[in-house]
Amino acid sequence: MARPKRQEARREQLTEAARRAVVERGLIGLRLGDVAEKAGMSPGSVLYYFPSLTELLQEVQREAVSRFCAAREDAVRGEPDPRRRLLMMIRSGLPESAGDELAFLLYELGAFARKDPAYAARYIELYQRQVGIYVGILEAGSATGAFRLTGDALSIARNLVILEDGYGLHITMAVPTYEPATAERQIIAYAETAAGCTLGDLT
Known part of the structure; x- marks a missing residue:
């Protein structure tokens, strides 16, 4: 039962990292690696929780x-x-x-x-x-x-x-x-x- 909670926490962490990346850098040229760096994770780890940068930014928008x-x-x-x-x-x-x-x-x-x-x-x-x-x-x-x-x-x-x-x-x-x-x-x-x-x- 703890795993879904950890996953949700990770998704929230990545959403926050993406939010900060957009505010600091804007969308032009924003890369998955920029978000991963903000979150202290690898790009591959980010993709485990969000299949693409687009889907992650959709969560930021939501x-x-x-x-x-x-x-x-x-x-x-x-x-x-x-x-x-x-x-x-x-x-x-x-x-x-x-x-x-x-x-x-x-x-x-x-x-x-x-x-x-x-x-x-x-x-x-x-x-x-x-x-x-x-x-x-x-x-x-x-x-x-x-x-x-x-x-x-x-x-x-x-x-x-x-x-x-x-x-x-x-x-x-x-x-x-x-x-x-x-x-x-x-x-x-x-x-x-x-x-x-x-x-x-x-x-």
């Missing part, structure tokens, strides 16, 4: 998507005020800085989405989960009169996530073109218009 979505769900859970929930949701979706590790991972690994259906499916899941949270907030706010939506909740939610993705990418570039605070103000401005409410008076 873990990153899970963490990101869970953090966003936690950020708004338990807040009764729809306006505050909307504001907290916006703030939870932007990188804190160009060095935001989790955001960097998601953007960097996104390069595989064009070529690998498994990667693409997980990014679709990421997008849909975020949209779903926004839809819940917008519909609840509309039902209570806190929001006067200028369109359907789904379209507004989709636009908010797309805005976050666009600004987030520019924030995490090697030479950032947007500061997080500026991006936040721009998204809040759209949210206020689309939801028919004010958010700037909230702290």
Whole structure:
């Protein structure tokens, strides 16, 4: 019974090593040996747990998507005020800085989405989960009169996530073109218009 636990621990160790390798080196030129070195193992030993570097990076992506979505769900859970929930949701979706590790991972690994259906499916899941949270907030706010939506909740939610993705990418570039605070103000401005409410008076 101990063997499966050891295997799971090894897989977690390799996932962490791969995560650090991607953050430090990026995907361009990343080799299995780079991950093996981080983990203190041989490349052959890595392949015992993951048949390929691609499958190992898929696990890194899966873990990153899970963490990101869970953090966003936690950020708004338990807040009764729809306006505050909307504001907290916006703030939870932007990188804190160009060095935001989790955001960097998601953007960097996104390069595989064009070529690998498994990667693409997980990014679709990421997008849909975020949209779903926004839809819940917008519909609840509309039902209570806190929001006067200028369109359907789904379209507004989709636009908010797309805005976050666009600004987030520019924030995490090697030479950032947007500061997080500026991006936040721009998204809040759209949210206020689309939801028919004010958010700037909230702290």
